[in-house]
Amino acid sequence: xxxxxxxxxxxxxxxxxxxxxxxxxxxxxxxxxxxxxxxxxxxxxxxxxxxxxxxxxxxxxxxxxxxxxxxxxxxxxxxxxxxxxxxxxxxxxxxxxxxxxxxxxxxxxxxxxxxxxxxxxxxxxxxxxxxxxxxxxxxxxxxxxxxxxxxxxxxxxxxxxxxxxxxxxxxxxxxxxxxxxxxxxxxxxxxxxxxxxxxxxxxxxxxxxxxxxxxxxxxxxxxxxxxxxxxxxxxxxxxxxxxxxxxxxxxxxxxxxxxxxxxxxxxxxxxxxxxxxxxxxxxxxxxxxxxxxxxxxxxxxxxxxxxxxxxxxxxxxxxxxxxxxxxxxxxxxxxxxxxxxxxxxxxxxxxxxxxxxxxxxxxxxxxxxxxxxxxxxxxxxxxxxxxxxxxxxxxxxxxxxxxxxxxx
Ligand SMILES: CC(C)(COP(=O)(O)OP(=O)(O)OC[C@H]1O[C@@H](n2cnc3c(N)ncnc32)[C@H](O)[C@@H]1OP(=O)(O)O)[C@@H](O)C(=O)NCCC(=O)NCCS
Numbered sequence: 001x002x003x004x005x006x007x008x009x010x011x012x013x014x015x016x017x018x019x020x021x022x023x024x025x026x027x028x029x030x031x032x033x034x035x036x037x038x039x040x041x042x043x044x045x046x047x048x049x050x051x052x053x054x055x056x057x058x059x060x061x062x063x064x065x066x067x068x069x070x071x072x073x074x075x076x077x078x079x080x081x082x083x084x085x086x087x088x089x090x091x092x093x094x095x096x097x098x099x100x101x102x103x104x105x106x107x108x109x110x111x112x113x114x115x116x117x118x119x120x121x122x123x124x125x126x127x128x129x130x131x132x133x134x135x136x137x138x139x140x141x142x143x144x145x146x147x148x149x150x151x152x153x154x155x156x157x158x159x160x161x162x163x164x165x166x167x168x169x170x171x172x173x174x175x176x177x178x179x180x181x182x183x184x185x186x187x188x189x190x191x192x193x194x195x196x197x198x199x200x201x202x203x204x205x206x207x208x209x210x211x212x213x214x215x216x217x218x219x220x221x222x223x224x225x226x227x228x229x230x231x232x233x234x235x236x237x238x239x240x241x242x243x244x245x246x247x248x249x250x251x252x253x254x255x256x257x258x259x260x261x262x263x264x265x266x267x268x269x270x271x272x273x274x275x276x277x278x279x280x281x282x283x284x285x286x287x288x289x290x291x292x293x294x295x296x297x298x299x300x301x302x303x304x305x306x307x308x309x310x311x312x313x314x315x316x317x318x319x320x321x322x323x324x325x326x327x328x329x330x331x332x333x334x335x336x337x338x339x340x341x342x343x344x345x346x347x348x349x350x351x352x353x354x355x356x357x358x359x360x361x362x363x364x365x366x367x368x369x370x371x372x373x374x375x376x377x378x379x380x381x382x383x384x385x386x387x388x389x390x391x392x393x394x395x396x397x398x399x400x401x402x403x404x405x406x407x408x
Contacts, residue, residue, distance in 0.1 A: 029087030136288030136402025137268030145256030154250025232262030313389035351389030365400030
């Protein structure tokens with residue numbers, strides 16, 4: 001168990017002896033003060049992932065670091081620490097306990113090789129101070145089902161039995177993975193919250209439909225549907241081909257005989273308007289969540305680049321909460337690997353400078369390094385090599401769509 005001292009408070013990893021105190025803290029913060037049941041648990045496998053602050057023998061604040069694996073485009077998977085369950089007892093708030101916990105969590109994630117992190121903020125400004133920033137773009141869409149047309153591809157849509165979640169997961173996983181590899185941030189099928197996704201809830205069935213063409217081994221899409229209180233809830237809409245889009249929309253056309261509208265959350269690059277354009281189709285755009293690079297050197301080392309990329313950049317990063325990222329670094333590529341070494345000579349001028357928030361966004365790929373430069377978040381110096389250095393960095397950190405299918 002790790003332990004750190006912060007202003008007389010002990011910051012440490014919680015164990016089974018802390019379970020009831022932790023559950024009481026979570027229930028007060030997130031469940032309206034629900035009484036702690038006798039059989040309270042941290043949740044399966046969560047014990048070693050919860051960290052807390054103890055003051056005078058009392059647990060006053062806690063957070064969890066969930067160990068996820070995130071697809072990072074076609075060929076890379078990165079270990080990701082998902083920060084969740086951040087809470088301080090009301091009488092202990094405003095004393096910097098979450099500050100201490102977030103600093104501690106960055107060290108824990110680095111030691112665990114979790115080179116990136118993500119979280120859903122209660123307030124964007126709060127976590128921004130600690131180096132996380134908004135990444136990605138998702139669309140929360142309200143589909144007017146009666147305006148969707150049926151299509152011949154609808155014949156390829158089949159209902160799957162919903163009484164065996166494990167069998168369902170096995171059937172959907174390959175389709176999920178084809179979709180996931182198009183994005184940065186979608187968790188691998190092994191760490192996706194299938195139980196939460198597929199479970200029936202509030203006495204309502206979660207229905208599963210798959211799009212599979214005759215004679216093909218692999219399905220090209222699926223849709224998870226639940227009847228909500230005010231319309232339909234499309235829990236996942238995964239369509240990997242234009243035909244799958246048409247087929248699944250055709251299914252929704254027939255749901256339109258019962259339900260006027262349904263909501264879905266889609267990636268920012270989903271070709272929705274190419275399939276359905278109507279004044280009653282409403283789209284709300286939001287960031288996917290907040291992302292951070294925990295370990296810049298480790299994150300860069302996980303990227304693959306062209307084997308003999310000749311360029312280099314001197315990058316200055318400001319990161320006051322993760323000192324190992326703070327400073328000036330020479331970044332170059334050797335034999336298809338990206339290397340980063342600190343530059344201690346104060347006389348060297350950087351080509352490019354940014355804070356960890358902007359670097360994190362560029363590493364995730366949305367907003368891109370070029371967009372961040374336009375927004376004044378990344379500066380390029382007047383050095384002769386600076387533009388070349390920026391171009392090299394932009395080639396390492398290309399624009400890429402970010403998405404996730406998990407809440408945590
Ligand atoms: C959010 C929460 C965890 C913060 O805990 P804390 O121990 O008070 O955190 P810290 O003392 O390290 O930081 C508090 C400081 O954050 C800053 N802060 C608080 N809310 C903020 C916001 N919305 N935006 C920017 N800064 C904010 C303030 O400067 C505050 O200090 P001050 O009010 O005394 O000036 C706590 O209020 C809590 O448990 N809330 C209920 C559960 C919750 O919403 N959790 C977050 C889930 S993502």
